Amino acid sequence: GESVGLHLPTLSVQEGDNSIINCAYSNSxxxxxxxxxxxxxxxxxxxxxxxxxxxKRQGQRVTVLLNKTVKHLSLQIAATQPGxxxxxxxxxxxxxxxxxxxxxxxxxxxxxxx
Amino acid sequence: xxxxxxxxxxxxxxxGKDVELRCDPISGxxxxxxxxxxxxxxxxxLIYFQGNSAPDKSGLPSDRFSAxxxxxxxxxxxxxxxxxxxxxxxxxxxxxxxxSYEQYFGPGTRLTVT
Numbered sequence: 001g002e003s004v005g006l007h008l009p010t011l012s013v014q015e016g017d018n019s020i021i022n023c024a025y026s027n028s029x030x031x032x033x034x035x036x037x038x039x040x041x042x043x044x045x046x047x048x049x050x051x052x053x054x055x056k057r058q059g060q061r062v063t064v065l066l067n068k069t070v071k072h073l074s075l076q077i078a079a080t081q082p083g084x085x086x087x088x089x090x091x092x093x094x095x096x097x098x099x100x101x102x103x104x105x106x107x108x109x110x111x112x113x114x
Numbered sequence: 115x116x117x118x119x120x121x122x123x124x125x126x127x128x129x130g131k132d133v134e135l136r137c138d139p140i141s142g143x144x145x146x147x148x149x150x151x152x153x154x155x156x157x158x159x160l161i162y163f164q165g166n167s168a169p170d171k172s173g174l175p176s177d178r179f180s181a182x183x184x185x186x187x188x189x190x191x192x193x194x195x196x197x198x199x200x201x202x203x204x205x206x207x208x209x210x211x212x213x214s215y216e217q218y219f220g221p222g223t224r225l226t227v228t
Contacts, residue, residue, distance in 0.1 A: 043219030
């Protein structure tokens, strides 16, 4: 669901399940997107990126899908593990805009049960 | 160092006092960014540096906030006359250059204003 106030959307899955985390971005001019993972007490960590000339990109156990028509981004995590528990942020930017300031979404908390 | 470091990791201060937060970027990274993360929220961009200059200060919430970077390396974020609403985690990130979009984050400084 949508975040309200201090409450992050939360996705609870069982270990071994596939997880899908969604993100709606705001700027139709954005052409570069990054997914970050933030574990408790740590700074965000880069997971995977995608440029707007692609609609899918795969990494190790992760896949990012981009739908520019509806300004939607998703992160799929295969065979989710307890170590995947974290808050996941999508970030967008306009390349060649002079500097690479990223606009972050509010984040989704992923909870993985053993 | 191997990654971005920030100090202190935690800071508790009384309302009205000034605080200085320090960021030591990855060696060789010319771009440095400051973000603020309030509880359960996404990352709010504050300011970025290219070398020692800060072309965009528009994200700073008020004139109580300032930042500087010397020698193209260490940066300090100063908050004067702190208010309770300044309580947040302040994150620093660096990247190879402004045109490099992958930002590496430090662990953050948790600021609590009482």
